[in-house]
Amino acid sequence: MPETPTALHDAEPRATAPAAPGAHRLALARLRDFALVPGIIAIAVVGQLVNPVFLQYDNLINILQTMSEIALLVLAQTMVLVVGKMDLSLESTFGLAPGVAAWLTVGGGHSLGLLPGWAAVLVVLAVGVLVGALNAVLIVRFGLSGFVVTLGMLIVLRGLLTGISGGQTFFGLPDGMLYLGTTLWAGVPASIWICVLLFAGGIVLLGYTRFGRSLYAIGGNPDAAKAAGIRTDRVVWIVLIGASVLAALGGLLLSGRLASVASGQGNGYIFTVFAAAVIGGVSLNGGRGTLFGAFTGILLLYMIQNVLTLAGVPAQWIGALNGTIILVALVMSRITSGKRQT
Amino acid sequence: MSTVPVVEAHQVCKRYGATVALDHADLTVLPGQTHALVGRNGAGKSTLVSVLTGLTGPDSGTVLFGGEPAPRAADRDAWRARVACVYQKSTIIPDLSVAENLFLNRQETRGGLLRWSAVRRAAEELLDRWSVAVDVRRPAGELSVEQRQFVEIARSLSFGARFVILDEPTAQLDGAAITRLFEHIAELQRQGVTFLFISHHLQEVYDICDTVTVYRDARHVLTAPVADLPRAGLVAAMTGEDTGSAAEARTTSARRGAPPVLRVRDLSLDPVYAGVSFDVAPGEIVGLAGAGGSGKTEVAETVVGLRKADAGTVHIGDRRIRPGDVPAALAAGVGFVPEDRHHQGFVPEMSIADNATMTVMDRLGPGIFVRSAERDRLAGTMITRLAVKTPGPELPVSALSGGNQQKVVLARALAGDPRLLVLITPTAGVDVRSKEFLLGKIAEAAEAGTAVLIASDELDDLRLCDRLVVLTHGRPATEFPAGWQDREVVAAMEGVDLDA
Numbered sequence: 001m002p003e004t005p006t007a008l009h010d011a012e013p014r015a016t017a018p019a020a021p022g023a024h025r026l027a028l029a030r031l032r033d034f035a036l037v038p039g040i041i042a043i044a045v046v047g048q049l050v051n052p053v054f055l056q057y058d059n060l061i062n063i064l065q066t067m068s069e070i071a072l073l074v075l076a077q078t079m080v081l082v083v084g085k086m087d088l089s090l091e092s093t094f095g096l097a098p099g100v101a102a103w104l105t106v107g108g109g110h111s112l113g114l115l116p117g118w119a120a121v122l123v124v125l126a127v128g129v130l131v132g133a134l135n136a137v138l139i140v141r142f143g144l145s146g147f148v149v150t151l152g153m154l155i156v157l158r159g160l161l162t163g164i165s166g167g168q169t170f171f172g173l174p175d176g177m178l179y180l181g182t183t184l185w186a187g188v189p190a191s192i193w194i195c196v197l198l199f200a201g202g203i204v205l206l207g208y209t210r211f212g213r214s215l216y217a218i219g220g221n222p223d224a225a226k227a228a229g230i231r232t233d234r235v236v237w238i239v240l241i242g243a244s245v246l247a248a249l250g251g252l253l254l255s256g257r258l259a260s261v262a263s264g265q266g267n268g269y270i271f272t273v274f275a276a277a278v279i280g281g282v283s284l285n286g287g288r289g290t291l292f293g294a295f296t297g298i299l300l301l302y303m304i305q306n307v308l309t310l311a312g313v314p315a316q317w318i319g320a321l322n323g324t325i326i327l328v329a330l331v332m333s334r335i336t337s338g339k340r341q342t
Numbered sequence: 343m344s345t346v347p348v349v350e351a352h353q354v355c356k357r358y359g360a361t362v363a364l365d366h367a368d369l370t371v372l373p374g375q376t377h378a379l380v381g382r383n384g385a386g387k388s389t390l391v392s393v394l395t396g397l398t399g400p401d402s403g404t405v406l407f408g409g410e411p412a413p414r415a416a417d418r419d420a421w422r423a424r425v426a427c428v429y430q431k432s433t434i435i436p437d438l439s440v441a442e443n444l445f446l447n448r449q450e451t452r453g454g455l456l457r458w459s460a461v462r463r464a465a466e467e468l469l470d471r472w473s474v475a476v477d478v479r480r481p482a483g484e485l486s487v488e489q490r491q492f493v494e495i496a497r498s499l500s501f502g503a504r505f506v507i508l509d510e511p512t513a514q515l516d517g518a519a520i521t522r523l524f525e526h527i528a529e530l531q532r533q534g535v536t537f538l539f540i541s542h543h544l545q546e547v548y549d550i551c552d553t554v555t556v557y558r559d560a561r562h563v564l565t566a567p568v569a570d571l572p573r574a575g576l577v578a579a580m581t582g583e584d585t586g587s588a589a590e591a592r593t594t595s596a597r598r599g600a601p602p603v604l605r606v607r608d609l610s611l612d613p614v615y616a617g618v619s620f621d622v623a624p625g626e627i628v629g630l631a632g633a634g635g636s637g638k639t640e641v642a643e644t645v646v647g648l649r650k651a652d653a654g655t656v657h658i659g660d661r662r663i664r665p666g667d668v669p670a671a672l673a674a675g676v677g678f679v680p681e682d683r684h685h686q687g688f689v690p691e692m693s694i695a696d697n698a699t700m701t702v703m704d705r706l707g708p709g710i711f712v713r714s715a716e717r718d719r720l721a722g723t724m725i726t727r728l729a730v731k732t733p734g735p736e737l738p739v740s741a742l743s744g745g746n747q748q749k750v751v752l753a754r755a756l757a758g759d760p761r762l763l764v765l766i767t768p769t770a771g772v773d774v775r776s777k778e779f780l781l782g783k784i785a786e787a788a789e790a791g792t793a794v795l796i797a798s799d800e801l802d803d804l805r806l807c808d809r810l811v812v813l814t815h816g817r818p819a820t821e822f823p824a825g826w827q828d829r830e831v832v833a834a835m836e837g838v839d840l841d842a
Contacts, residue, residue, distance in 0.1 A: 208456045210449055213438075217446055220435035227433055228446040229418065288437045 035281060036296040039332065043303045051310040059306070061188065065257070067302040068195035069094075071295065072250030073266075073273045074280075075202055076243035078294040081277060082206070083239045084219035084286025087135065088150040090247040090273065092157035094266035097127040097248030098255035099161040101177060102170035110166045117174025121252065124177070128248030131157065132241030139240065140233050154270070162263045170261040181256020191253040198246070202291045215239065219286030275326040276301055300329065346409045348373050348505045348536045349394060349425065354403035356389050363389040365560040366403070371505070371553075376527065376537040378547040378568070381557035382580055382832075387540055390557070391507055394538075396421040407505075419501075426498025427507040428491055436483025441465035443482045444497050472496045473529060488519040492526065499535065506530075507538045510634070512546060524550045542633040543814075544576060544836040558582050577833050581801075594808045594824065595789040596626035603762050603793035606645065609654035614640045615816035618654070622762065622793040627784070629807030630797040633835045637816035639681050642766050642797035646678045647671040658762055672701060677760030677792075679751050679768050687751040688739045695721035695735035698753040724753040728783060745776025752780060756787060763787055763794045769803055781806055799835060801828055 047054035073090050080087045101123040107113030115123065131153070138149045183190045206212035217225035218232050225232055255261045274284075280297025282289025304325050308318060347370045356364040364386045371377045381387050392398040393405060396415055405412040413420035434443045441462045442449070450460040465478040474492040476485065485493065491511055498506060508527075512520045527537060527550055539551055547554055548568060556563040556579040563579050602621035610616040615637030622628045632638040643649045645656055650666030657663070658674040672678075680686035688697045698721045699706060706720070707713035721735040728749040732742065739750055748768070755763060765784065769777040785806060788794050796803050804810060810822040812834040820834045 204455070208458070209454060210447060210451060210456065213442065213449065213456070214447060216438055217435050220437050221433070224433045224435050225446070227418075228448075230447050287435065 033281070033290055033293050034296075036279065036293070036300050039329070040296060040300055040303065043300065043307060047303065047307040047310065050307055054307065054310055059310075061192070063302055063306050064192045064195075065189045067298055068189075068191040069250045069254040069257070070269055070272060071195050071298050072198065072246050072253070073269060074276045074294050074298045075199060075291060076246035076250075077270075077273050078277050078280075078282050078289060078291055079202070079206070079215065079239050080243045081282050081284060082219050082286060082289055083215045083236055084222065085139065085146040085236060085240070086150060086284070087240065087243055088147070088270055089131065089135065089153035089157055090150075090243060091266040091268070091270040092154045092161070093128060093131045093244050093247040094251040094254070094269065095261070095264070096131070096157045096161045096251075097124045098173075098177065098251045099165060099170065099261045099263070099265065100124075100127050101252075102173055102255070102261045103164045105174050105177075106170055106172050108172075109170075110164065110168060111170065118176050120174045120177045124248050124252045125245055128245035129241055131248075132244030133237075135244065136237045136240040140236050158267065161265075165261070165263040167263050169263065171259070173255060173259060173261070177252060178256045178259055181253050181258070191257065194249075194253065199291055199295050206291055211235070211238075216287050219283075220288070272298075272301065272322075272326075275330070279326070279329045297329075301325065345372065347371055347406070348375075348408060349538075350406040350409075351390065351394065352404045352406070354390070354393055354400045354405065356393065356398065356400050362560050364393070364400070366562075367557065367560065368562045368565075369394075369555055370565070371536060371538055373536055374531065374534065375553055376531055376539055376551045378539045378541065378551035378554040379557065380541065380544065380547060380554060380576070380580060385557040385580075386560040387557060388509075389560075391427060391509055391540070394507065395425055395427045422498070422501040422503060424503055425505050425507065426495070426501065426503040427509060428494045428498070428511060429509050430511075432490060433494065434482040434485075434490060437481055439479050440469075440476055440482050440485070440493055441478035443493065444468060444478070444500065468500050469493070469496055472499055472533075473526070486519070488515055488523060491523065495530070499530075504534060505536045505538070507540070509540050510542060511539075512541060512543060512635075520546070542635075542836060544573065544833075546837075547576075548573070556580055573833065574829070577829050577836070581828050581832050594626070595785075595791075596808050597624045597791070598626075600624045603659060604645065604795065605655075605657040606641075607655045607657075609641065609644060609651050609656065611637075611640060611644060611649060611651045613816070615813065618811075618813070618818055620811050620818075622795055624761075624793050625788050625791050626809070627788050627794040627796065627807045629804040629810040630795060630813065631799060631804055631810050631831060631835055632797075632813035633799055633837075635815075636813040636835070638797040638799075638813050639766055641813070642764050642795060643681075645671070645795065646676055646764050648680075672758070675758070675761035677701075677755030677758060677763045679748075679755050679763075679765040681766040681770075683748060683751050688747065688754070690740035691738050693736045694725065694730065694732055694739055694742070694750055697739050697750050698724045698735075699757055701754055702758045720757065721753075724757060727756075728753050729779065743773075745772040745780075748772050748776065748780060752783060756783075760792060763792050764797075765794070765803075766797045767800065767803070768796065768798070769800060777802060801831070804831065 044055065053059050073094060076090055077087060101120040103111050104115045104123055105113065105117050105120045135150060135153060138144045139146045180190050180194065185193050206215060214225065214230045214235050217228065217230055218235055222232055251266060254265065276297035277289065277294050278284065279300065280289065280293035280295065282294055305318065305322065308321055313321065349369070349371045351367065351369040353366045353368065354364050355366055367386060367390060369390065379387055389398065393400050396412065399415055407424040444465045445461055449456050450464065451457065462478055469476060469478065472495070474496050476489050476493060482490065482493065495506060511523060515523060531537065541547060551568050553565065554568050554571060554576065555565040556576065558580060600623060602623050604622040607619050609618040618641050620628065630638045630641060640649055644651050647663065647666055647668040647670065655662055658671065658676060661674050663671050663674060695718050699717050703712055706716045718735050725732060725735060730746050730749045730753070732746065739747055742750065752768070763784065768784065769780055772780065781803065784794060796807060798804060808824050810826060810831060811818055812820045812822070812831065814835070814837045822831060
């Protein structure tokens with residue numbers, strides 16, 4: 001390439017012009033990941049002013065533990081959204097998976113008690129795999145609309161849980177199911193560890209592996225992803241199954257913490273999950289968003305909820321305030337990110 | 343320099359149903375050339391491109407790369423190592439960085455983890471090597487069309503291909519960007535890259551290409567060095583006539599004395615078109631001619647309010663139409679046949695009657711109600727008038743053939759007895775019979791006193807016109823009175839000067 005040096009000289013004057021604004025934009029793009037951090041700090045300050053209990057260790061641990069189960073749903077949904085799909089049925093899997101495990105292992109009442117207690121955790125995860133695979137078959141193999149498939153699945157799975165439980169709550173869960181929800185590791189509840197580690201692992205997966213990057217490629221431009229040699233169908237399969245397994249695991253953590261599986265476990269969670277993801281900068285159209293952003297989204301929502309409780313807001317009003325907070329947070333993140341939310 | 347052709351297509355045939363897309367077509371590109379492939383719409387250029395890039399297999403005939411047979415269709419890597427194509431449609435992922443787009447799914451990893459610094463460095467080296475000045479950390483969606491093309495060219499070269507197909511690369515670029523693109527192509531050519539350049543603008547062929555191949559009606563017509571081929575000869579090869587036939591005389595129905603129905607003054611929409619002014623008299627048919635990307639479609643869409651001009655005015659009758667206000671334009675008496683009937687022309691699952699009367703629902707009953715008897719009567723009249731082949735007005739439009747669908751779209755435009763008809767490529771994709779019929783109906787409407795504006799690059803559509811305004815790169819270039827010759831108009835649309 002004898003000509004290359006001259007070509008480089010040609011290029012130089014052009015290079016300087018776009019580089020400066022480019023670097024500026026890059027800094028902004030980085031900041032977008034941290035868009036909610038000022039909000040989180042502000043809420044912490046407000047919370048401390050409202051009630052000095054807020055920033056105490058026990059309260060912070062309490063916030064993290066109550067959000068750890070739903071945070072796994074946010075983690076799962078974020079990956080599904082990035083790859084350009086949606087999974088509404090996650091909230092039902094969240095209830096059904098531990099429900100089936102309890103049904104099969106607990107004796108008496110509505111339960112069958114067919115399996116020994118140690119098998120419960122395996123059943124939970126197996127239900128997750130099964131639901132995810134079923135979603136994937138319908139969405140990927142038969143090309144059905146992901147929104148409607150998982151909406152149908154949401155209703156079916158919820159109905160299954162109501163059916164097997166007779167609308168009652170399962171009690172007396174085997175020890176294996178209680179372990180993760182009740183144990184402390186190094187003085188911190190195991191569910192917080194699991195949540196934080198899974199998020200950390202997810203951030204590495206999405207940011208630093210070919211597989212993770214292929215999620216963004218598929219969500220952003222499926223044809224271009226295919227042209228780059230990515231097996232798009234297989235990736236979507238893996239993501240849908242992985243998401244359902246995460247939802248099942250989240251359900252297991254909650255069941256363990258409450259030592260029971262209510263027939264309505266997870267009911268209505270999906271709205272909070274979507275709100276957290278969108279506030280955290282994840283696009284509903286696929287291809288955009290980070291797990292760090294999604295984590296700050298769910299953290300912000302739960303901190304606000306905790307502040308409201310500490311401020312003595314009557315429980316009956318929490319729902320209305322929660323909805324308002326989600327809307328306000330959406331407007332705020334629209335302003336800070338400067339991008340149209342889609 | 344070696345004389346084994348980089349690519350050689352030999353007697354390639356391809357049919358799509360009844361349409362012959364390629365009829366024993368040949369193409370030979372020698373190394374180091376910049377080879378132009380030109381032809382009018384439907385000449386078979388796009389089909390040849392998809393055969394050459396391995397996206398479509400030919401029905402018969404052979405494709406050789408460097409004297410060796412083309413790889414199997416499934417072996418995408420082998421294809422990518424031989425030929426690259428920069429399409430008009432972007433193949434980048436907008437939210438990912440330039441570096442990541444360049445090395446998608448082949449990023450450097452260590453222990454399964456990406457090494458972002460290495461990926462960025464490799465991307466910088468790649469872009470440096472092909473002298474593309476773009477910050478690799480920027481999201482690719484922020485790049486200009488020009489930068490995106492450079493990035494796509496560099497990416498294709500990184501797979502080892504030294505033969506690049508550019509499919510109308512200048513269609514979305516402005517003048518300065520086109521100059522930079524050409525400088526770049528010349529530079530890459532010096533480094534041993536061979537180009538196949540597809541363009542609608544013949545002037546560009548003369549600017550940067552050494553050899554030109556002309557296709558017409560799915561056949562290879564000629565291949566010649568650009569220097570040996572005068573412009574008139576090139577245009578003649580594309581249109582298929584040596585002398586050029588005069589436009590068929592249609593007794594004009596224009597009422598010259600009457601005040602114009604449509605007055606367009608200094609209409610500008612940056613960067614699509616600028617300084618467009620013209621009048622259309624009652625009963626007159628005016629053609630807005632131009633190649634793809636010339637701005638003709640956008641001007642017509644501005645007249646009906648689908649687009650909002652930055653400057654200038656549109657008057658229909660005495661009324662000034664508020665920019666970007668479709669209902670106002672329709673109320674002022676505009677009937678509109680949009681460019682893409684599938685997207686803007688009709689609702690496929692609704693009945694013919696509903697579609698044909700969609701613009702005049704307010705006349706079909708009292709208040710907010712629609713009387714179905716009234717609707718079917720009006721639709722029945724339109725079906726008879728336009729000879730739509732259908733068992734009845736209740737059939738969904740999706741069940742009709744292309745020609746009949748277009749008749750329904752025209753029916754919708756005519757349903758309100760418009761003062762002004764605006765038609766964009768009104769006969770695109772319909773068979774010859776329906777084409778003649780549709781054009782006849784348009785002439786009939788003009789005779790009844792309707793002003794007609796046709797935006798098209800089809801000579802058959804334009805022959806109907808009393809007057810042509812030709813746009814090139816968004817500027818009104820030439821105006822032709824009736825009696826123009828095909829070759830003059832084609833030359834003006836393709837941006838060549840026949841006398842040069």
